[in-house]
Amino acid sequence: MICYSNWNINSLFYSNDSGKKWYLVGGNLETSNSNNTGAQPSVRCVKILRLPNGKRRYFTGTSVGLYSTDSLVLGTSAGTNKTVWEQESPEKIGANIVTDIRVRQSDGYVVIGTHGGGVFETYYTGFTSPFPTPVHSVTNIYPNPAGSSCYFTFTASENYPASAGIYDLSGRRVKKLFDQTFRSGTFTIQADVSELPTGLYFLVYDNGQEKKPEVQKLSIRR
Numbered sequence: 238m239i240c241y242s243n244w245n246i247n248s249l250f251y252s253n254d255s256g257k258k259w260y261l262v263g264g265n266l267e268t269s270n271s272n273n274t275g276a277q278p279s280v281r282c283v284k285i286l287r288l289p290n291g292k293r294r295y296f297t298g299t300s301v302g303l304y305s306t307d308s309l310v311l312g313t314s315a316g317t318n319k320t321v322w323e324q325e326s327p328e329k330i331g332a333n334i335v336t337d338i339r340v341r342q343s344d345g346y347v348v349i350g351t352h353g354g355g356v357f358e359t360y361y362t363g364f365t366s367p368f369p370t371p372v373h374s375v376t377n378i379y380p381n382p383a384g385s386s387c388y389f390t391f392t393a394s395e396n397y398p399a400s401a402g403i404y405d406l407s408g409r410r411v412k413k414l415f416d417q418t419f420r421s422g423t424f425t426i427q428a429d430v431s432e433l434p435t436g437l438y439f440l441v442y443d444n445g446q447e448k449k450p451e452v453q454k455l456s457i458r459r
Contacts, residue, residue, distance in 0.1 A: 238262070238295060240280040247318075248280035249297060251309055260311035264320030266297070266304060284338040286345065286361060294361065296347070297322065298335025303349055330357055376442050382456035385431040389440065393419035397445030403430070403455065404439045411438070435459055 238251045239259075249263040261267075266277060278299040286294040288307075296305045304322040312318035333354030340347050345361035377390040393399045401414040414428055435457050443450040 238283045238285060240283045240297065242279055242281050244279055249283070249320075251311065253311070260309075260313060261315075261318040262295075262309045262311065262320045264306075264310065264312075264318055264322055266299065266322050267318060281334065281336050282338050284340050286340040286347065287342055288345075288361075296325075296338050296340070296349075298338050298349060300334050301332045302327065303330050303335045303338075326357065330354070376440070376451055376453055378440060378453055378455055381454075382458040383430055384457075384459055386427055386429050387455070388425055389414065389428055389442075390423065390425045391442055391444070392423050393421065393444055394446060395419070395421040399442070399444050401440065401442045403428070403433070404441055406437060406439075414440075430455075430457055433457055 238249065240250075241248050247261055247263055247267060249261070249266065250259045251262045252259045263280075266280065278301040280297055280299050282298040284296045286296065288294060292307055294305055294307050295309060296303065298304075303325040305325050306320060306322050308320070310317070310319040310321075312320070330349070330351070331354075334352040335349050336352050337350040338347070339349075346358070347361055348356065348358045350356050376392075379388050379390075381387060389401065391399070391401070396418065398416070398418050400416040402410045403412040403414065404410050411433060412428070412430070414426065438455045438457065440453050440455045441450045442453075
């Protein structure tokens with residue numbers, strides 16, 4: 238599936254024979270008229286997610302939000318360009334311009350980037366996770382705001398390597414706290430932050446089981 242990013246043209250095309258023949262699949266995202274041209278929104282990106290049941294979910298990012306469908310109608314003219322695209326997350330993503338879509342086939346993880354509206358993520362339903370059942374680690378940082386040091390309480394699982402670090406607002410790690418394997422249980426460590434300037438940071442903890450690390454805000458004031 239490919240897209241053309243412009244107005245007043247057909248934008249979405251699909252091929253089921255490695256590109257020898259292409260079909261119109263823009264459907265209700267495009268204006269059906271006699272000369273078979275004219276997209277309503279600008280289409281910016283496309284992505285296909287293969288589902289465990291053998292079907293596929295087709296995503297397209299547009300100038301008026303994220304749309305998807307699980308059934309393409311392969312059209313050859315304006316009259317047969319009948320694919321029905323449905324808007325995803327109208328309450329949260331809304332009509333933000335969607336500039337990029339990424340999917341992870343192993344567990345149905347979908348991330349989209351917008352122009353000025355932020356980044357959105359979800360795990361698509363129907364997938365069996367390849368990860369073990371996680372031990373949810375509710376971390377605690379105190380005092381917060383911190384002065385020269387703070388305490389970090391976390392839950393770890395035996396035989397899973399855990400790591401933690403402090404990151405600045407640009408995403409750069411400014412302090413490594415640990416990267417090691419613990420026995421199962423709840424632990425508390427003292428973090429020396431005396432060398433870090435006053436400001437807002439993020440403490441990132443990965444317990445080795447979750448699909449993504451846990452992130453908490455850490456404020457340093459003196």
